[in-house]
Amino acid sequence: MARCTAPSAPRFEHHDGSVLGIGAAAPRLSWTIDDAEPGFAQTAYEVEVTRAETTRVFTVEASDQVLVPWPAEPLVSREEAAVRVRVRDAVDWSPWSATSTVEAGLLSPEDWAASFISPRTLAGLETAAPVVRGRFDLPAAAVGRLRLTAHGVYEARLNGQRVGDEVLAPGWTSYSHRLRYQTHDVTDLLREGSNELEVVLGNGWFRGRLGFLGGRGLYGDRLALLAQLEVTDAHGELHVVGTDDSWTAAESGVLADDLYDGQRTDLRRPMWGSESAADVVDVVPVDLGVLVAPDGPPVRVTQVVPAVQVLRSPSGATILDFGQVLVGWVRLRVRGLAAGAEVLVRHAEVLEDGELGVRPLRTARATDTYLVAGGGEEILEPGLTFHGFRYAEVSGAGEVRGEDAEAVVIGSDLQRTGWFSCSDPMLARFHDNVVWGLRGNTVDVPTDCPQRDERLGWTGDIQVFSPTAAFLFNVGGFLTSWLADLSADQLPDGSVPYVIPDVLHDPAPTAAAWGDAAAVVPWVLHERTGDTGILARQLPSMRAWVDRLDALAGESHLWAGGFQFGDWLDPSAPPDDPFAAKTAPDVVATAHLIRSADLVAQVASILGQDAVAGHYRVVAAAARSAFGREYVTPGGRLLSDAPTAYAMALQWDLLPTSEQRVGAQRRLADLVRASGFHINTGFVGTPLVTDALVGGGDVDVAYRLLLQTSCPSWLYPVTMGATTVWERWDSLLPDGSINPGEMTSFNHYALGAVADWLHRVVAGLAPAEPGYRRLLVEPRPCAALTSARARHLTPYGEAAVSWERDGGVFTVDVLVPVGARATVRLPGQEEQTVGHGAYRWEVPDPCRVGGHRIPRTVRDVFDDPAIWTEVVNASAAAGVATDETAVAKRLTPFLDDPAGEVVERLFAHGPRDGYDTLTKQLQPLLAP
Ligand code: BGC
Numbered sequence: 001m002a003r004c005t006a007p008s009a010p011r012f013e014h015h016d017g018s019v020l021g022i023g024a025a026a027p028r029l030s031w032t033i034d035d036a037e038p039g040f041a042q043t044a045y046e047v048e049v050t051r052a053e054t055t056r057v058f059t060v061e062a063s064d065q066v067l068v069p070w071p072a073e074p075l076v077s078r079e080e081a082a083v084r085v086r087v088r089d090a091v092d093w094s095p096w097s098a099t100s101t102v103e104a105g106l107l108s109p110e111d112w113a114a115s116f117i118s119p120r121t122l123a124g125l126e127t128a129a130p131v132v133r134g135r136f137d138l139p140a141a142a143v144g145r146l147r148l149t150a151h152g153v154y155e156a157r158l159n160g161q162r163v164g165d166e167v168l169a170p171g172w173t174s175y176s177h178r179l180r181y182q183t184h185d186v187t188d189l190l191r192e193g194s195n196e197l198e199v200v201l202g203n204g205w206f207r208g209r210l211g212f213l214g215g216r217g218l219y220g221d222r223l224a225l226l227a228q229l230e231v232t233d234a235h236g237e238l239h240v241v242g243t244d245d246s247w248t249a250a251e252s253g254v255l256a257d258d259l260y261d262g263q264r265t266d267l268r269r270p271m272w273g274s275e276s277a278a279d280v281v282d283v284v285p286v287d288l289g290v291l292v293a294p295d296g297p298p299v300r301v302t303q304v305v306p307a308v309q310v311l312r313s314p315s316g317a318t319i320l321d322f323g324q325v326l327v328g329w330v331r332l333r334v335r336g337l338a339a340g341a342e343v344l345v346r347h348a349e350v351l352e353d354g355e356l357g358v359r360p361l362r363t364a365r366a367t368d369t370y371l372v373a374g375g376g377e378e379i380l381e382p383g384l385t386f387h388g389f390r391y392a393e394v395s396g397a398g399e400v401r402g403e404d405a406e407a408v409v410i411g412s413d414l415q416r417t418g419w420f421s422c423s424d425p426m427l428a429r430f431h432d433n434v435v436w437g438l439r440g441n442t443v444d445v446p447t448d449c450p451q452r453d454e455r456l457g458w459t460g461d462i463q464v465f466s467p468t469a470a471f472l473f474n475v476g477g478f479l480t481s482w483l484a485d486l487s488a489d490q491l492p493d494g495s496v497p498y499v500i501p502d503v504l505h506d507p508a509p510t511a512a513a514w515g516d517a518a519a520v521v522p523w524v525l526h527e528r529t530g531d532t533g534i535l536a537r538q539l540p541s542m543r544a545w546v547d548r549l550d551a552l553a554g555e556s557h558l559w560a561g562g563f564q565f566g567d568w569l570d571p572s573a574p575p576d577d578p579f580a581a582k583t584a585p586d587v588v589a590t591a592h593l594i595r596s597a598d599l600v601a602q603v604a605s606i607l608g609q610d611a612v613a614g615h616y617r618v619v620a621a622a623a624r625s626a627f628g629r630e631y632v633t634p635g636g637r638l639l640s641d642a643p644t645a646y647a648m649a650l651q652w653d654l655l656p657t658s659e660q661r662v663g664a665q666r667r668l669a670d671l672v673r674a675s676g677f678h679i680n681t682g683f684v685g686t687p688l689v690t691d692a693l694v695g696g697g698d699v700d701v702a703y704r705l706l707l708q709t710s711c712p713s714w715l716y717p718v719t720m721g722a723t724t725v726w727e728r729w730d731s732l733l734p735d736g737s738i739n740p741g742e743m744t745s746f747n748h749y750a751l752g753a754v755a756d757w758l759h760r761v762v763a764g765l766a767p768a769e770p771g772y773r774r775l776l777v778e779p780r781p782c783a784a785l786t787s788a789r790a791r792h793l794t795p796y797g798e799a800a801v802s803w804e805r806d807g808g809v810f811t812v813d814v815l816v817p818v819g820a821r822a823t824v825r826l827p828g829q830e831e832q833t834v835g836h837g838a839y840r841w842e843v844p845d846p847c848r849v850g851g852h853r854i855p856r857t858v859r860d861v862f863d864d865p866a867i868w869t870e871v872v873n874a875s876a877a878a879g880v881a882t883d884e885t886a887v888a889k890r891l892t893p894f895l896d897d898p899a900g901e902v903v904e905r906l907f908a909h910g911p912r913d914g915y916d917t918l919t920k921q922l923q924p925l926l927a928p
Contacts (some may be wrong), residue, residue, distance in 0.1 A: 002584065004036030004818060006095035007085050008063070009068055010047075012102045014296060014476030014529065016415050021105035021147065021183025023293030025074035027068040028533065031085050031097060032797035033818040038837060042087045042819060047071045048096070048529035050082040065819050066530040066771050066795040075104040076109045078145070078230070078238075104230075105183050114228040114242020117152070117281040119249030125207070125221060129384060131253035131273035132225050132281060133198045134247040135182040138239060139411070140192040141231040148227040149181035149291065153204030155383060156227070157272065158189040158197050167296040167383065167410050171444035172205040172457075173481065175219050175299075175502040177488035179290045181226065182298065190231060196273050199225050200252050204382030208258040211503045211640065212362065212453050224284050226291075244545050248278040254384060255371075260364035260453050262347075267373040268339060295484075296477025299444050301328070303409040305724035307402040314354045316744060317393050320398050324408040325349050325390040325724040327450045327746050329368065331381040333404040334397045337712035339374030342872050347389035348723075349451060349746035352738050356393050360731075360744045364453040386410055388451025388747050390723065406896065412442045414473035415793075420758050422788040425756075426709065426718045428726075433718070434752035437725040438469055439747050441712040445501065446482060447729060449745035450576060456499040460514035460565060464687045465749045466521050467756040470528035470908070471792055480527055480534060480691050486518055487541040494548030510548060511565050512585070512592035513684050518545040519596035523603065530771020530795050535603045542600045543612070549593040550619050557626035559589040567644045569751075570682035571712035571729040575741035582642035587631055588684055591648040594623045628656050636663025643671050644685025665696030665749075670895055673862040676888035677704040679712050679729060687753035694761055694774040694780060703782040706754070706762075710884065714754060725752035763790030764812075766800040768823055772799060774833075777814050779803045783847040784865070796820040810845040855899035855926060856890050871902060874921045878914035880906050900927035 012019050012027040019027070028403060029047065044061045058071035065087070080103040106112060119130045134910045146163055147172040148156060158165040159919050163184050170180040201223040202208075209216045228242035250273030256264040289680040308323035320330070330345050331654045337343070341570045347366040348356040358366070370380045389407075394400050419576050420431045441447045446462040446469070447455050462469070462482070467871040469475045482500060496515035498504055509515065523530055554560040570581035579585075597620035604613035631639045632655060638645040646668035648654065655661045671680065672693065681689050693702035709715045712729030727748035731739050740746060758765035764779025766834045772794035779788065779801060789802035797817030816822045820838040825831050827846035855861045862868055872884045881887045887906070894905045903919045903926075 002092055002094045003040045003089055004087065004094050005034045007031040007033050007087055007097040009098040009100040010085050012100070014480060014531070015787050016297075016474065016475065018101045020103050020185060021145075021293050022102055023107070023295070025076070025104060025107055025907060026070035027075075027102055028069060029083065029085065030066045030068070030174040030769070030795055032065070032394045032795075033087065033094070034797065036836060040089050041833065043090060044088045046086050046093070048084050051079060055408070056877055066773070067533065068088070073754040075102070075107075077107045078103055079104050079297065083888035105181070105293040106291070110293065112226070112228060112242070112247055112288050112291070113240045114226055115244055115283045116224040116226045117245065117247055118222045118224040118284045120280050120282050122249050122251055122279045125217060128251040129202050129257050130223065130249045131198055131200045131252045132243070132249045133196065134227070134241075134243060136195050136197070136229065136241045137193060138190060138229075138241070139194050139233040141187055141190040142234050143232040144185070144187040144190040145230045145398065146184045146186045146197070146227065147181050147230070148199070148225065149179055150199070150201055150206075150223065150225050150588065151175070151286070152206045152223040153202040153423060154199050155677045156197065156199045157615045158186050159195055161189050163189065164420050165300055167301060168204060168299050168386070168444065171299060172352060172501060173292075174488045175206060175290070177290055178292050178484060180294050181291050181893040182294065186229070195229075197227060197229065197492045199227060200254065200272070200384075202254070202257045204259060204384070208261045209453065211456060213504070214363070215503070221412075222284060222674050224286065226286070245281060245283050247281045249281050250274055250278050257382070259385055259455070260366070261385075262365055262367040262369070262387065263385045264369040264372040264424055265380075265382065265538065267378060267380075268371060270566070276712055284468055294477070295481040296475070297414060299410055300413040301408055302411050302413055302439070304331075305407040305571035307405040307407070310402050311354075313393075317355065317395065319351070319356065320392045320394060320400065320402070320405045322390055322392070323723070324436065324880040325388065325440070326387055326407055326409050326436065327388050327443060327730050328408045328410040329382050329409050329748070330392045331379060331406050332394065332397065332400070333377060333379055334372060335377040337374055337378070337398065338373045339372065341372050341374065341396060343370045343372060343380060343394065344368075345380070346393045347387040347432055347451075348391050349389055350391075350732060350737075350738060351391060356391055357738050359578060359738060360452060360746065362452045362742065364451065366451065379775055381408065382691055386430060386443060386450070388449065409439070409442065411439050412444055414442060414475060414478060416472065417793040418471040418759065419475050419791045420755070420763060420789065422762065423786040424707065426715050426785065427707065429718050430714055431755055431758060433722055433724050434468065434749065434755040435472055436723060437749040437752050438465075438472055440575040440724065440747045442469075442473075442475070442478065446479070448750075449583070449748050451747060452745060456503065457485075457501060458499050458514070459486070459496060459517035460511070460568065460683055461748070461750045463513060463517035463520050464683055464753045466524040467528070467687075468753050469748075470524055471756060471759050476525060476531065479521060479618060483521060483538055483541075484532070489537065490518065490541055490544060494544030496545055510552060510588040511563060514565060515545055516592045516596050518542055519599045523599050526603075526770055527767055528771070528839075530773065532606065539600070539603055539607065542596070542603060543616075546593070546597050546600050546619065548618060549596065553590070553593060553623060558586065559593045560586040560628055562841070565683075567682035567684040569728055570644070571679060573682070575739055578743065582646070582680070583640045583644040587640055587645050588648070590623055590627050590631070591652060593653060594620050594627060594654060595652045597623065611857070623926060624654060627654050632660055632843070636660035637667060638664065641667070641671070642680070643668055643689050646671070647681065647685045647688035650692040650695060651688045668692055669696070669701045670699040670859070670892070672701050672896065673859065674892040677708045678710070678885060679705060679708070679714065683750050687749055687756065690754060692756045698780060702783055704865065707784055714751070722746070727751075731856055739903055759790045759792070763788045763801050764803065765792060765799060771795040773820055775799055775816060775820060777801050777812075777822050781805055781810060781827075781845070781847055794820065805845045805847060808845050810843050812841045812843075814841075823888075852925070857895065857899055858897050858902055858905065859895040861899050861902055861926065862888070862891070862895070870925060871922060874918055878918045880914060880918065902926055
């Protein structure tokens with residue numbers, strides 16, 4: 001009698017469901033088990049593989065169910081296999097799973113009969129987007145496959161019907177090393193006899209503008225297409241045709257297209273080109289060895305958002321508001337316009353003084369233009385560009401009604417896997433903003449921002465954000481692909497370009513926290529998805545990076561001097577100097593050297609490479625002792641005396657003695673108090689600071705920082721109506737104007753990296769073993785929240801933790817998927833480890849609510865939210881200090897003094913007007 005339900009249909013590599021055109025000949029398999037009796041534990045599995053005429057069953061004695069090896073002979077090009085699995089425990093076999101199919105792509109360059117072609121005279125940099133066209137006579141198809149890719153971006157039609165639903169294919173990779181091709185099932189689009197394939201080519205990343213240095217055509221000046229149509233007839237015979245010099249080219253109706261500047265379309269011209277103006281094509285040489293199949297999902301339309309209002313700006317412009325900063329384009333319905341009338345759609349993320357705030361876009365024109373056909377109703381929509389926006393200004397379209405406009409959201413079509421909610425609506429909105437930030441910055445490549453003349457794969461940004469990303473969405477394939485680009489673009493000396501794919505071509509790119517993406521991102525993928533293969537694949541790249549740093553550090557073992565971004569965008573850095581962080585760049589640099597060396601050592605030891613592991617342990621140890629010698633006092637003060645320095649030191653174990661750890665812990669919490677619980681970290685410290693506080697028991701201080709709403713803080717943007725995470729803590733200044741810094745995006749995910757802490761620590765759902773095979777459930781409640789919940793589709797299935805504080809009881813519900821276990825730590829309880837299943841615990845609420853406690857020290861005054869608010873408000877009313885930051889600054893030097901002396905300390909220097917009033921008001925709170 002089976003003791004569990006049938007497993008899910010198997011998944012292949014990091015893909016969801018069946019896969020067409022996979023690049024792995026031996027794709028790894030994973031499955032989940034929905035339900036099982038208590039105590040069920042898989043001890044063996046069977047994989048049934050059906051290919052051509054044969055079915056074979058492979059039995060494996062193992063408890064693994066995530067990314068297990070392909071048990072059969074490797075697939076050959078175009079080969080299809082149907083796969084199902086079943087599992088056994090000590091007692092019996094489960095039912096068989098449903099079947100998924102996997103079909104190999106073209107695994108060798110020799111499988112391609114087609115050649116890259118490029119229009120001969122059309123398609124210069126300033127001409128219309130070309131359409132290339134081929135015609136073939138084909139037998140009736142039992143199975144039809146179309147494989148294609150381009151230099152540029154493409155959209156294809158077969159016999160007048162759109163092929164697939166991908167946008168901006170083939171996406172962006174390090175083109176000279178890796179160019180993705182897509183495989184489509186076109187069986188139903190084919191017909192017996194004559195067939196016509198038409199493909200429009202846009203400039204995209206290959207030939208459009210790219211990077212803030214003003215470059216264009218960075219990968220080449222000719223657009224090109226590779227397309228191969230493969231038809232298997234009723235007798236099983238394969239017929240292959242593809243791009244060659246018999247194809248023709250014509251100009252499409254797209255007069256100009258650029259990812260930054262937008263698209264100009266003439267709707268009076270035939271969109272797919274006119275035959276009469278046909279051009280010939282040249283076969284162009286491209287190394288087919290660079291072709292790779294996709295590892296993750298393509299870019300698609302993922303949502304359509306209606307306009308929420310139509311605004312009239314002070315200058316009289318018509319502005320559509322979609323209510324959400326998003327990425328994609330506007331689809332607009334117009335009617336009754338004169339032929340050739342020009343309609344303009346301009347985009348921006350924010351309004352300033354009621355007009356489009358386009359300054360943050362820098363040189364990106366972000367404008368779509370249409371010359372309409374005229375007469376009846378027309379739909380205006382681009383397809384070879386994208387914009388980051390919430391607002392769109394429309395001109396030339398007559399009166400625009402809200403119902404005639406929608407925002408088409410595009411992005412890598414990643415499966416959503418993580419959710420968070422809580423009792424604080426602002427925090428919940430912040431989390432939504434993080435999700436939107438991720439969606440907008442995963443347009444095939446993990447980018448810094450999606451709107452200005454940048455949109456690059458900045459390594460530092462994804463280095464800090466990858467844990468959050470891996471919780472919220474299945475980014476396994478997406479980041480696997482990006483890491484392959486990172487390895488490909490890494491310099492021979494191990495340096496890692498600042499952006500991947502590399503378009504900046506810095507000759508010696510070594511920046512701490514940025515290049516460390518080489519070590520951190522594979523580690524995060526392993527931790528979150530259970531993928532050990534990615535470690536093996538990336539280890540050479542990881543080692544090369546750390547070797548480079550070790551060489552730069554030299555005999556001192558301190559990586560010092562040289563170019564660094566440092567704790568980028570520390571809020572105290574002036575708008576025009578984001579480098580000017582409080583934490584010295586050298587401290588950031590050596591800390592990262594140690595951390596990455598630690599990671600490489602751990603990875604090597606996971607892979608059984610003990611000698612390698614030993615070497616990097618030595619590298620890390622040498623740098624650690626140098627760090628301690630150079631930057632830490634015996635009592636635990638650090639150079640620099642700034643939260644980021646302490647957070648790194650505490651999180652990465654850079655402090656050798658317990659006295660130093662205790663001292664550093666106390667200093668970090670005091671620095672947070674000193675800033676009046678405002679954030680004081682940039683890209684480097686922000687993902688670490690709350691963990692570092694909680695690690696030392698300062699849970700309440702961490703929450704005060706998290707829930708702060710005045711500037712700078714995570715929630716300040718929410719108070720300003722933000723719908724995404726901003727690049728700067730104050731991209732929009734409190735007076736509603738745009739930060740004057742020339743780098744001010746309203747959609748940057750890096751500072752949203754704290755969401756990982758919301759999932760792991762606030763809700764309490766963390767991975768304790770790779771792929772969440774063991775969960776750590778350790779929610780840390782606080783008085784300011786009455787509930788929180790996180791849910792994640794782990795590789796083993798759905799896991800969830802949700803808690804509530806009510807009537808003195810802390811109730812925790814936990815869901816552990818089959819195949820996983822959970823170590824549960826609850827306040828005041830012994831730690832326990834449980835198997836799969838749904839659990840509820842009810843324990844005394846550990847949070848103190850209500851009741852007035854007399855503070856002992858000035859520090860206690862900071863730490864009691866009610867008393868602190870009173871002190872801040874009363875001080876402001878008395879004119880002693882204007883706001884929380886100012887009060888904190890006055891009192892910080894006296895943290896250990898008796899609480900009863902707060903008023904005295906507030907007036908420590910300067911006139912004593914208002915002293916008596918303030919004493920009268922505060923003394924009852926501060927002294928017995
Ligand atoms: C990007 C950042 C990036 C940085 C390098 C900026 O222009 O938008 O997010 O990491 O440059 O410091």
